[in-house]
Amino acid sequence: MDTSESRFAAATLLSWKGVLAQVDKGLAAWTDDDLQAEVARGRNRLYYLLGHLTAVHDRMLPLLRLGDRLHPALDEQFITQPDRAFTGPEPTAADLRQAWTEVNAKLTSALEQLTPAQFLERHSAISAEDFAREPHRNRLTVLLSRLTHAAMHEGQMRLVKPTK
Amino acid sequence: MDTSESRFAAATLLSWKGVLAQVDKGLAAWTDDDLQAEVARGRNRLYYLLGHLTAVHDRMLPLLRLGDRLHPALDEQFITQPDRAFTGPEPTAADLRQAWTEVNAKLTSALEQLTPAQFLERHSAISAEDFAREPHRNRLTVLLSRLTHAAMHEGQMRLVKPTK
Numbered sequence: 001m002d003t004s005e006s007r008f009a010a011a012t013l014l015s016w017k018g019v020l021a022q023v024d025k026g027l028a029a030w031t032d033d034d035l036q037a038e039v040a041r042g043r044n045r046l047y048y049l050l051g052h053l054t055a056v057h058d059r060m061l062p063l064l065r066l067g068d069r070l071h072p073a074l075d076e077q078f079i080t081q082p083d084r085a086f087t088g089p090e091p092t093a094a095d096l097r098q099a100w101t102e103v104n105a106k107l108t109s110a111l112e113q114l115t116p117a118q119f120l121e122r123h124s125a126i127s128a129e130d131f132a133r134e135p136h137r138n139r140l141t142v143l144l145s146r147l148t149h150a151a152m153h154e155g156q157m158r159l160v161k162p163t164k
Numbered sequence: 165m166d167t168s169e170s171r172f173a174a175a176t177l178l179s180w181k182g183v184l185a186q187v188d189k190g191l192a193a194w195t196d197d198d199l200q201a202e203v204a205r206g207r208n209r210l211y212y213l214l215g216h217l218t219a220v221h222d223r224m225l226p227l228l229r230l231g232d233r234l235h236p237a238l239d240e241q242f243i244t245q246p247d248r249a250f251t252g253p254e255p256t257a258a259d260l261r262q263a264w265t266e267v268n269a270k271l272t273s274a275l276e277q278l279t280p281a282q283f284l285e286r287h288s289a290i291s292a293e294d295f296a297r298e299p300h301r302n303r304l305t306v307l308l309s310r311l312t313h314a315a316m317h318e319g320q321m322r323l324v325k326p327t328k
Contacts, residue, residue, distance in 0.1 A: 007284055008172035008304065015308040040204035040323045120171055140172065144179040151312045152319030159204045159320060 005116035009140075012119075013111060016143060019150045020104050022158070023053065027100070029162035032093035039156040044083045046160055047093060049153050051078035054100045057107055060146060064139045065124050066110035071099045111143065119143075169280035173304075176283075177275060180307060183314045184268050186322070187217065191264070193326035196257035203320040208247045210324055211257060213317050215242035218264045221271055224310060228303045229288050230274035235263045275307065283307075 027050070035047040044052075055074035061067045077086035091099070119140040122131035131137060191214070199211040208216075219238035225231045241250035255263070283304040286295035295301060 004280060004284055005168045005172060007299070007302075008169060008176075008280070011300065011302075011305050011308055012172075012176070014300075014305070015312055018309075019312055043323055116168055116172070120168055135171070136175065136178075138171075138175075141175050141178070144175055145182075148179055148183055148311070148315045151315035152322075155316030155319035156323060158316075159207055 003116070009114070009116045009119050012140065012143060012147070013108075016111070016147050017108060019147055019154055020108070022154050023050075023100075023150070026154070026157050026160075026162075027097060029164070030160065031162070031164055034160065034163055035093045035096075037160045039159050044156070046157055047096065048078065048083035049157055050093075050096050050100055051091070053150055053153055054096060054103050055079050056146065056149065058099075058103045060107055060142065061103075061110070063123050063125060064107075064111075064142060065121075066107065070103055070106060074099065114139070167280070173278070173280045173283050176304065176307060176311070177272075180275070180311050181272060183311055183318060184272070186318050187214075187264075187314070190318070190321050190324075190326075191261060193328070194324065195326070195328055198324065198327055199257045199260075201324045203323050208320070210321055211260065212242065212247035213321055214257075214260050214264060215255070217314055217317055218260060218267050219243050220310065220313065222263075222267045224271055224306065225267075225274070227287050227289060228271075228275075228306060229285075230271065234267055234270060238263065278303070 026046075030046060035050065036045055038045050039049065051074055054071065055078040058069045058071050058074065059079075061069050074091070077088070077090065120135070120138045122128065122137060123139055123142050126134065126137045190210075194210060199214065200209055202209050203213070215238055218235065219242040222233045222235050222238065223243075225233050238255070241252070241254065284299070284302045286292065287301060287303055287306050290298065290301045
C-alpha cells in the first residue's frame with residue numbers, strides 16, 4: 001500500500017541498498033591483493049573494513065529481530081580488535097566477499113518484508129519497558145545509524161584505486 | 165503531532181544532524197593549517213572537502229525549495245573543479261568554516277519546519293508533471309542522498325589526525 005509511511009520506509013531502504021551497491025562496485029574492481037591495501041597510510045586495510053562492515057551488518061540480524069547471525073566468529077577479529085592485531089586463523093578475501101554478500105542478502109531481504117509500523121518497533125537491545133519511554137530506539141534508527149556507518153567507511157574504501 | 169510519519173521524518177533529521185555534528189567535531193580539532201592536509205596521498209585536502217560539502221549543502225536550499233542560496237560562488241572551485249585546479253581568489257579556512265556553519269544552520273532549521281507530508285513533496289529539479297509519475301523524487305530522497313554523501317566524505321576527513 002502506498003502510504004506516506006511506506007514512502008519513508010522505501011526511501012530509507014533505497015538509500016541503504018545504494019550504500020551497499022557502492023561497496024559492491026568497489027569489490028568488483030579490487031583484486032584480492034588490492035584488499036590488502038590501506039585506505040590511507042597507517043590506517044585500516046580494505047580487507048579489515050570489509051570484515052568490519054560484514055560483522056556489523058551480521059549483528060543487525062538479531063539486533064533488529066530479523067533472525068540468527070550467519071558469521072558471529074567475525075566479531076573478534078573485525079570489531080573487538082583493530083586491524084592486524086588478531087592472531088588466530090583469518091578468513092581469506094574470498095571468504096569475506098562471500099560472507100559480505102550472504103549477510104546483506106539475508107538482512108536486506110528481511111528489511112524489505114517489514115511494514116512501516118514494524119520499522120518503528122523496538123530493537124532487541126532495549127526492553128519493552130524502556131522502549132515505552134524511548135520510542136526512538138527502534139529498528140529504523142538502527143538502520144539509519146548503520147547506513148551512515150557504512151557510507152562513512154565506503155568513503156574511506158573508495159580512496160583505494162583498483163590495480164587491474 | 166507524534167505520528168508514524170513524524171517519527172520517520174524525525175529519525176532522518178536526527179541522522180542528518182549526527183553527520184553534520186561529526187564534521188563539526190573534526191573542525192573543532194583541526195587547525196586551519198591542518199585543513200591543508202590531504203585525506204590520503206594525492207587525494208582531496210580537508211579544505212577542499214569542507215568547501216565541497218558547504219557548496220553541496222548550499223545548493224540544497226533552492227533544490228528543496230527552502231530559500232535562496234547563501235554562497236553560490238563556491239560552486240566553481242568546490243564542485244565544478246577538482247582540488248587545486250581553481251585559479252581565482254580562494255576563501256580562507258576561516259571563511260569556509262563560517263560558510264559551513266551558516267549554510268547548515270539555515271538548511272537544518274528549514275528542514276525542521278517541514279511536516280512529514282512536505283518531506284514527500286517534489287524537489288525543484290522535477291516538474292509537477294514528472295513528479296506525478298515519479299513521486300520518489302521528493303525532498304526526503306534528496307536529503308537521504310546528501311546525508312549519505314556527507315557521511316562518505318566525513319569518513320575520509322576523519323582519516324586526518326589533528327596536530328594540536
